[in-house]
Amino acid sequence: MKPAELGYAAPTSLDDAIGLLASRDAKILAGGQSLVPLLNLRLAAPELLVDLRSVPGLDGIRREGDDLVIGATVRQRRAERDATIREVAPLVAEALRHVGHPQIRSRGTIGGSIAHADPAAELPAVLVALDGSVRARGPGGEREIAAADFFQGFLMTALAEDEILVAITLPAAAPRTGAGCVEIAQRAGDYAACGAVAQVTLEGDRVADARVALIGAIDRPVRARTVEEALIGSAGTPQDIAAAAAHASDGLDPMPDPRVPAEYRLHLARVVARRAVEQATERAG
Amino acid sequence: MSSHTIRVTVNGTEHEATVPARLTLADFLREHLDLTATHLGCEHGVCGACTVLLDGETARACITLVAQVDGAEIVTLEGIAADGEELHPVQQAFWDRHGMQCGFCTPGFILSTIELLREHPDPTREQIDEALGGHLCRCTGYVKIVEAVDQAAERLRAGSGR
Numbered sequence: 001m002k003p004a005e006l007g008y009a010a011p012t013s014l015d016d017a018i019g020l021l022a023s024r025d026a027k028i029l030a031g032g033q034s035l036v037p038l039l040n041l042r043l044a045a046p047e048l049l050v051d052l053r054s055v056p057g058l059d060g061i062r063r064e065g066d067d068l069v070i071g072a073t074v075r076q077r078r079a080e081r082d083a084t085i086r087e088v089a090p091l092v093a094e095a096l097r098h099v100g101h102p103q104i105r106s107r108g109t110i111g112g113s114i115a116h117a118d119p120a121a122e123l124p125a126v127l128v129a130l131d132g133s134v135r136a137r138g139p140g141g142e143r144e145i146a147a148a149d150f151f152q153g154f155l156m157t158a159l160a161e162d163e164i165l166v167a168i169t170l171p172a173a174a175p176r177t178g179a180g181c182v183e184i185a186q187r188a189g190d191y192a193a194c195g196a197v198a199q200v201t202l203e204g205d206r207v208a209d210a211r212v213a214l215i216g217a218i219d220r221p222v223r224a225r226t227v228e229e230a231l232i233g234s235a236g237t238p239q240d241i242a243a244a245a246a247h248a249s250d251g252l253d254p255m256p257d258p259r260v261p262a263e264y265r266l267h268l269a270r271v272v273a274r275r276a277v278e279q280a281t282e283r284a285g
Numbered sequence: 286m287s288s289h290t291i292r293v294t295v296n297g298t299e300h301e302a303t304v305p306a307r308l309t310l311a312d313f314l315r316e317h318l319d320l321t322a323t324h325l326g327c328e329h330g331v332c333g334a335c336t337v338l339l340d341g342e343t344a345r346a347c348i349t350l351v352a353q354v355d356g357a358e359i360v361t362l363e364g365i366a367a368d369g370e371e372l373h374p375v376q377q378a379f380w381d382r383h384g385m386q387c388g389f390c391t392p393g394f395i396l397s398t399i400e401l402l403r404e405h406p407d408p409t410r411e412q413i414d415e416a417l418g419g420h421l422c423r424c425t426g427y428v429k430i431v432e433a434v435d436q437a438a439e440r441l442r443a444g445s446g447r
Binding site: 001002003004005006007008010029033036037039040041049051053077100101102103104106107188189 | 305306312345349418419
């Protein structure tokens with residue numbers, strides 16, 4: 001249960017970090033809360049770890065017009081408590097409470113969780129639900145990748161091997177927006193059998209916008225668009241929400257899992273979607 | 286083999302060491318500094334026995350490489366109350382309320398409890414569950430641990446502890 005021998009570098013510029021990635025069998029190290037367990041179990045054994053700790057400019061939280069930009073190495077515990085994030089992206093703060101445990105969130109980073117792309121992780125679902133994007137930098141410069149294109153499967157993303165995720169971008173929430181996150185897991189803090197994130201915006205007495213994404217249902221985070229469509233324009237009553245959430249499992253083909261039979265997972269998808277939308281609607285006030 | 290020179294402050298004492306890149310913080314504390322109160326249960330970030338205070342916040346020492354924490358300040362259970370001194374009020378509460386049986390998980394529970402009570406001097410049951418949810422105990426069934434946290438909180442609020 002110890003990592004295999006490996007090299008370690010802590011470059012002091014992004015360009016140096018990218019150069020190291022291109023030259024060797026290297027992995028980016030941020031908080032290490034997903035990577036170091038894999039090293040300990042020897043499921044990963046890269047030649048070189050490229051630690052981003054000394055790369056400047058990756059840990060900002062700032063508004064850019066109507067967007068919120070969160071730097072890749074912002075630690076999850078800091079993000080969870082950040083006043084700007086709580087106000088502008090309440091779904092991020094809400095989902096972070098479900099990430100691992102406080103002892104994990106003190107080290108784990110926003111960018112690390114997104115780049116790792118575990119289908120049971122919360123932040124990828126948030127990014128997909130909000131139509132956010134990922135800012136990636138490689139030898140050829142910077143590009144913006146939409147969340148819908150970023151997550152490609154179990155631990156698979158659109159990042160090239162010599163690209164580094166430098167930030168995520170999310171649209172700022174409108175007034176009267178509420179957020180919800182609900183998970184069902186065998187143990188608190190463990191990987192959820194299924195979870196949902198939801199964000200609801202009210203205007204007058206109607207639902208103006210609804211966003212729902214499922215966690216751990218398939219091999220990547222997935223929008224529950226039929227649920228969203230049923231909610232938008234409704235009064236957001238408990239009956240409306242229950243009727244909409246009944247569609248959460250439409251078209252889903254769950255991953256095979258001996259602990260969670262497919263039928264059960266589909267049932268959970270409907271339950272967590274309903275509860276997350278209820279939370280979000282209540283908080284949208 | 287890749288090795289690195291790091292400098293850390295552990296329980297108030299500064300240490301400089303040249304270590305292999307693959308060395309975890311937990312193994313550094315135990316094997317290089319002989320600070321064996323940091324226990325290793327699962328070694329992949331699940332059980333919480335290796336919890337330390339890293340720059341003031343609880344973190345898992347088994348899934349942190351020591352190279353990552355160059356320049357950091359670390360407090361282990363040994364730094365809470367020195368040998369021969371009075372126990373820390375949280376330690377005393379775990380003792381009084383039998384918040385342990387075999388004691389293997391206890392160092393992690395104590396450090397997370399200290400962090401919890403610093404932020405929430407009068408924690409709700411939900412806050413206790415949230416703070417300690419990342420710690421596994423196979424002996425107590427957790428009831429006595431929660432009672433110990435309640436007692437520690439009470440004593441600390443009454444000012445009879447640090």
